[in-house]
């Protein structure tokens with residue numbers, strides 16, 4: 001089996017995910033570019049390779065069980081194991097989504113991608129991660145999922161949201177449960193917030209660059225063996241739940 005570290009980044013065709021893939025590629029890692037659209041995926045892989053990264057495309061829609069299993073098969077054939085999984089793919093579900101008027105389907109869509117998609121991909125990749133000497137899982141969450149921030153006057157972030165913000169709270173809770181179950185293994189799993197980053201997700205209203213947004217995921221993807229697990233971090237440190 002290759003000694004080159006192998007990572008999979010979901011939603012890596014653009015935005016923060018693309019920059020996470022570029023950052024891990026710059027470390028000399030083999031990077032699987034998970035993306036659901038063939039053209040966008042291949043364009044991203046070509047751009048990453050042109051920049052010197054050892055990247056390959058992984059067809060991956062996180063809402064498609066059979067497709068996710070096929071992605072795990074592809075990685076097994078390509079590398080035989082997985083060292084790092086970055087669950088980055090995410091959607092807002094569309095705004096506005098005030099609780100009193102939200103379409104329940106908007107909530108369902110956000111949870112399907114942002115929470116169930118993460119569980120689906122993580123569980124499909126776990127057999128490959130268990131073959132790694134130092135497996136790391138990073139879940140891209142958001143400070144809008146912090147109930148402490150949402151309820152601390154002056155600290156609230158993001159718009160009123162019945163789908164996106166609660167989906168990230170749910171993702172944080174799921175991350176904690178994985179950490180509990182995996183406590184006696186060498187797998188470290190953490191949630192990250194990239195900060196308010198200019199991407200399609202917010203019509204480029206964010207104030208950070210995608211490269212800056214990628215930094216925390218790269219840090220958590222490269223944690224040492226005694227690094228934290230079951231935590232929630234941004235560039236400043238620990239984020240309150």
Ligand SMILES: NC(=O)c1ccc[n+]([C@@H]2O[C@H](COP(=O)([O-])OP(=O)(O)OC[C@H]3O[C@@H](n4cnc5c(N)ncnc54)[C@H](OP(=O)(O)O)[C@@H]3O)[C@@H](O)[C@H]2O)c1
Nearest residue numbers: 011013015016061062088089090140142196197199200201
């Ligand atoms: N931007 C911010 O300020 C901010 C703040 C906090 C947290 N985050 C989180 O950071 C992550 C990346 O967001 P971003 O800002 O980079 O957004 P983005 O530019 O909209 O990128 C989202 C990525 O997720 C992919 N995706 C969406 N649904 C998918 C699915 N079902 N299967 C596979 N891929 C799917 C998209 O693919 P397509 O191109 O095919 O749609 C795209 O590659 C998200 O989890 C987001 O919630 C972002």
